[in-house]
Amino acid sequence: MPKKHLFSMTMVASVAFLLSACENDSTQVTENHNDSYSVLESGKKLKYEPCEPENAGALLFVKDSSEMYYCDGSEWKTLKGADGEKGEKGDVGETGAAGEDGEKGVKGDKGDKGEKGDAGEKGDAGEKGEKGDAGEKGDKGDVGETGAAGENGKTMCGMVAYNPDSSACFDNKLYSCEGKPYDPNTHYCSFGSVKEFGFFTDTRDMQTYKTITVGEGDSTQVWMAQNLNYHFPGDSIEDHCYNDDLAMCEKYGRLYSYAAMAGKTESQCGFHTICTLTFPVQGACPSGWHVPELSEWDTFMVNHGSEKNWANGIHGYKGMDSLLLDSSKWIGKKGTDAFSFNALPAGYGYMTKGTFDGLGSVANFWCSYGLGSGTERDINDVLYVLTISSRGAVAGEDYTGKEYLYSIRCVKD
Secondary structure (H helix, E strand, O other), X not given: OOOOEEOOOOOOOOEOOEEEEOOOOOEEEEOOEOOEEEEEOOHHHHHHOOOOHHHOXXXXXXXXXXXXXXXXXXXXXXXXXXXXXXXXXXXXXXXXXHHHHHHHHHHHHHHHHHHHHHHHHHHHXXXXXXXXXXXXXXXXXXXHHHHHOOOOOOXXXXXXXXXXXXXXXXXXXXXXXXXXXXXXXXXXXXXXEEEEOEEEEEOOOOEEEEEEEEOOHHHOEEEEXXXXXXXOOOOOOOEEOHHHOHHHHHHHOOEEOHHHHOOOOHHHHOOOOOEEOOOOOOOOOOOOEEOOOHHHHHHHHHHOOOEEEEEOOEEEEEOHHHHXXXXXHOOOOOOEOOOOXXXXXXXXXXXXXXXXXXXXXXXXXXXXXXXOOOOEEOOOOOEEEEXXXXXXXXXXXXXXXXXXXXXXXOEEO
């Protein structure tokens, strides 16, 4: 209990009137002549002051509320009058003036520190990125174009100077046809004449093929200038990529069994099976096209000035190998691809063994029909294949069987 301060009551003799209700509802007034009381700084500490029967009647003055309390033996009770209490609370309101500390809310102005975000304007230093404009120096490349059109009338294709009036440069390679430039994507050079490729789209799989036209009059032919790359749906017809690698199909086209060439399953026209073909044989080719017969290969070669040597079922085409192939695609074999037939060394496959060979060094193309009468073909029949290899270009009898996998070139009906 805090230290007591003695105080003499001059206006009253420390009289406290204690009110209590009796059982008969009458009011008794108990006079307490105690000339001293305790002082407590805060009413919050009142609950810690003991009020027990031993100090019943003790007085206690609370400074922060200016209230007088007395102990009734069990709890502290106020002696403040109802009206006075309201006045006293006003004084407490003055203490509420400390609420002015609420002005500290002004510290919210520290939010102005957000203005330091203006320092973010240093990002303007990012304008140094405008040095990227120096990248416009790339425009000096345009000067290079001017350099290309040098006073000597020469341009550069890779490291080679050339005259654009007589050659064209594509992928750092020059294309000239007897002094005439051409675009190899749309045109080709055939014996000194610039000719235009045709284009055909196979509606079965929407693949597009380049085509070339050879010959004149009744001997005119239209050939695909790429190997067929159509894949029969399902697994009942045998067509394969070299080494069963899809990338090989994209480059060389597919390899087909004899039955697949005929557009039939192995059970219909395969090994040890007799099958009847209707000519011309559309087979694996799209509608409007067919697999060439031996006579059509003969016409193709003769149209290009080949001397045909025929003996014992073998048709040899002298000098045609160098005209049919592009040496850049062959191993150890030179050629000019003089009329953009683009004979590819796609090799061959052996279906029953699951093996492949000859990639880069040999091209084999199915012939649907050879010399002789039969339209029925079994394992003992003569099968014809055009072969381009180190021996030259030869079309003739092939007794190796229907199980071999060869390329197909289609000719227009």
